[in-house]
Amino acid sequence: MESFIQSYVSDLKNFYQAFLDLLSEIDTNPTTLKIMLINKINPRFFNSLIRLKINNELDDETLKLHCGI
Numbered sequence: 001m002e003s004f005i006q007s008y009v010s011d012l013k014n015f016y017q018a019f020l021d022l023l024s025e026i027d028t029n030p031t032t033l034k035i036m037l038i039n040k041i042n043p044r045f046f047n048s049l050i051r052l053k054i055n056n057e058l059d060d061e062t063l064k065l066h067c068g069i
Contacts, residue, residue, distance in 0.1 A: 018053040019046075031060040 025032040035041050041049075052058035 014054055015050055018050045022050065022053050022058075029060070031063055035063055 022032065023036070026036055027033075049058060049063070052062060
């Protein structure tokens with residue numbers, strides 16, 4: 001049980017850190033700005049986007065494809 005809780009907490013920390021990193025990109029990346037603020041991305045996609053960010057698989061091209069731009 002302890003191992004499960006540690007794994008869960010670690011994943012949760014990584015998830016929120018990736019989310020914060022994605023939000024901070026709004027100031028520096030025009031594609032992220034467009035996706036997150038101008039197009040008002042559907043909240044159902046946040047989890048997928050954040051998981052891609054955690055796995056270092058989220059770039060501008062993937063972001064555009066994932067969000068239909």
